[in-house]
Amino acid sequence: MSEKVLRFPVEYFDGGWKKGEAVVDKTSLSFAGVRIPFKDIQDLEKVQYEGKNAIRIKKDNKNYYISFGKTQDQIFRYLAFNLKSDRFAVYFLSPATRGGVVVKDSKWDKGYLCITDEALWFLSSSKQIRISVDSLGSVEKDLRTVGKKQRVVLVITHVENGEVITSFVLCPETTLEMLQNYIQNIIDTYKPKDKLSEVEEQILTMVYTGVDSVGVESILGISTEELNKLYDKLVDMGLARVVKIRKEIELTPRGVALVNDIMKKAAVR
Amino acid sequence: MPKVLIVDDTAFMRKLLRNILFSGGFDIVGEAENGKQAVELYKQLKPDVVTMDIVMPEMNGIEALKEIKKMDPQAKVVMCTAVGQEQMVKTAIKLGAKGYIVKPFQAPKVIEELKKVAGMS
Numbered sequence: 001m002s003e004k005v006l007r008f009p010v011e012y013f014d015g016g017w018k019k020g021e022a023v024v025d026k027t028s029l030s031f032a033g034v035r036i037p038f039k040d041i042q043d044l045e046k047v048q049y050e051g052k053n054a055i056r057i058k059k060d061n062k063n064y065y066i067s068f069g070k071t072q073d074q075i076f077r078y079l080a081f082n083l084k085s086d087r088f089a090v091y092f093l094s095p096a097t098r099g100g101v102v103v104k105d106s107k108w109d110k111g112y113l114c115i116t117d118e119a120l121w122f123l124s125s126s127k128q129i130r131i132s133v134d135s136l137g138s139v140e141k142d143l144r145t146v147g148k149k150q151r152v153v154l155v156i157t158h159v160e161n162g163e164v165i166t167s168f169v170l171c172p173e174t175t176l177e178m179l180q181n182y183i184q185n186i187i188d189t190y191k192p193k194d195k196l197s198e199v200e201e202q203i204l205t206m207v208y209t210g211v212d213s214v215g216v217e218s219i220l221g222i223s224t225e226e227l228n229k230l231y232d233k234l235v236d237m238g239l240a241r242v243v244k245i246r247k248e249i250e251l252t253p254r255g256v257a258l259v260n261d262i263m264k265k266a267a268v269r
Numbered sequence: 270m271p272k273v274l275i276v277d278d279t280a281f282m283r284k285l286l287r288n289i290l291f292s293g294g295f296d297i298v299g300e301a302e303n304g305k306q307a308v309e310l311y312k313q314l315k316p317d318v319v320t321m322d323i324v325m326p327e328m329n330g331i332e333a334l335k336e337i338k339k340m341d342p343q344a345k346v347v348m349c350t351a352v353g354q355e356q357m358v359k360t361a362i363k364l365g366a367k368g369y370i371v372k373p374f375q376a377p378k379v380i381e382e383l384k385k386v387a388g389m390s
Contacts, residue, residue: 100374101382144355164373202281210376211288219284 008075013050013065022066024078029057031066038082043118045130046076055079058118080121080128085114086182088175091146092122094129094167096155108146113169115182120156122167131158131167134190139183146170154180164208192237203230204239213246224248270296271387274316276307276333277349278325282372286320286349286379293380295387304328308336311344318387319346321366323357331360338365345386349374 010022012031022031029036036059043058047065054067055076068075090113095103111124120136122129137157144153154169154176169179196204199220206216217227224246234240251259273295275286283300290297298314301307305328311319319337323330330348337344348361348369358369367386370379 097371099378100371101378102369102371142355145359163375166371205281205373206285208373208375209285209289211285215288219281219288 008068008071010069011052011067013054017050017052017067022068022075024075029079034064036064038079039084041079041083043116044076044079044083045119046072077125077128080123080130083114083116083121085116085121087112087114088171088179090175091170092124092167094122094127095165096168097164097166099163099165108168108170113171113179115186120158120183120186129167131156131160133186135159136183136187136190137164139180139187141176141180144168144170152176154183156183162208192239194237200230200234203227204234207240270294271317271383271389272296272298272314273383274299274301274307274310274314274319276301276304276319276325276330277322278302279322282322282349289376289379290320290383292376293383295380295383304330304333304336307333308340311337312340315341317345318383319344320349320370320383321346321361322349323354323361324351331357331364334361334364334366347383347386 004025006024008022008024009019010031011017011019014032018032020032022029027037027039029038036057040059041057042061043056045056047054047056049056049065052067053072054065055072057064057066057079091108091110092113093106093108095106097103109122109124109127111122111127114121114123118133120131120133135158137159139154139156141152142155143150146153151170152173156167156169157164158167159165169176171179202220203216206219211219213224213227217224231240235242273290275283275290275297277283277286280302283302287297287300298316299310301310303325307319307321308328321330321334334346334348337346342365344365345367346365348358348366349372350358350369351372361369368382370382
């Protein structure tokens with residue numbers, strides 16, 4: 001990407017996918033009469049959109065979807081590195097754990113931790129990891145062995161596809177302190193204002209773990225009605241969403257008669 | 270069906286693990302709420318795998334692991350840790366723990382890890 005101007009055949013979404021050309025120079029990306037200076041990009045993300053692998057670029061609160069085909073990864077890396085952000089040189093390990101289990105092939109990378117209004121990024125030549133700020137869970141310091149030495153690192157958790165992912169950041173301690181405060185402030189703005197009861201916390205934990213509603217009721221010893229009320233509260237607080245409404249049925253007299261028949265048949269066998 | 274002993278000081282976590290492991294095809298032979306009970310139950314039940322919480326009253330998970338390993342060097346113990354307990358996990362691994370899971374965990378991952386440790390995968 002060291003050339004002054006690069007041209008790529010692309011497809012962009014404008015009511016449907018349309019073929020065109022994108023031009024990337026040192027400061028901006030242009031396509032179909034739209035010019036997006038890198039400094040104006042609010043957010044950037046690899047997405048699957050209307051049947052295509054594309055890059056979502058947000059500018060002036062409007063999303064543009066462009067599919068770069070074979071050069072997509074290269075362009076994405078270039079745009080990510082040119083995002084307007086607060087940028088800190090760090091070593092990072094991301095993901096370190098996924099769903100509570102260590103990611104064995106993950107390695108420390110030298111690069112940047114970048115913070116934009118909408119996301120936190122881990123950037124290196126091989127990785128461009130975007131973590132949406134509303135998916136951040138916690139940030140804290142911890143001691144880890146890095147390069148055979150005990151070092152203080154920042155442990156950042158976030159949620160991706162319903163799983164908690166942890167990432168580690170290593171940098172000078174003063175920067176670490178500042179980063180922790182910075183990220184903690186972001187997390188606090190997304191935290192629910194009301195405190196959860198113990199039961200509500202337990203329900204959240206169980207739903208995360210994958211326990212179904214029947215399991216939740218059985219573990220907590222509560223009725224479906226009680227659980228529904230608690231679910232409603234979690235949904236109202238923005239901590240959960242309804243994906244399925246469970247049906248409860250009781251048998252009609254015909255159903256009961258049929259069960260009797262089934263039992264009789266079983267007894268004869 | 271591998272026999273599992275669940276060790277955790279919170280009743281909720283024990284119930285949760287019981288639910289997950291039962292659905293994963295494990296036979297939950299016992300539950301202990303501290304390290305001391307875990308050692309006693311291990312002696313009696315000889316489980317194939319133990320899930321061991323680290324921070325517990327009376328005797329913590331590390332001490333319990335040591336005792337169990339003294340009794341049975343082949344014991345398969347999986348530590349259950351929270352984020353920020355890496356040092357303890359390292360100690361546990363040195364002492365012979367076969368693996369660890371980090372809370373909050375997801376059922377499929379827990380089952381996968383325990384099956385691996387139990388030699389089922």
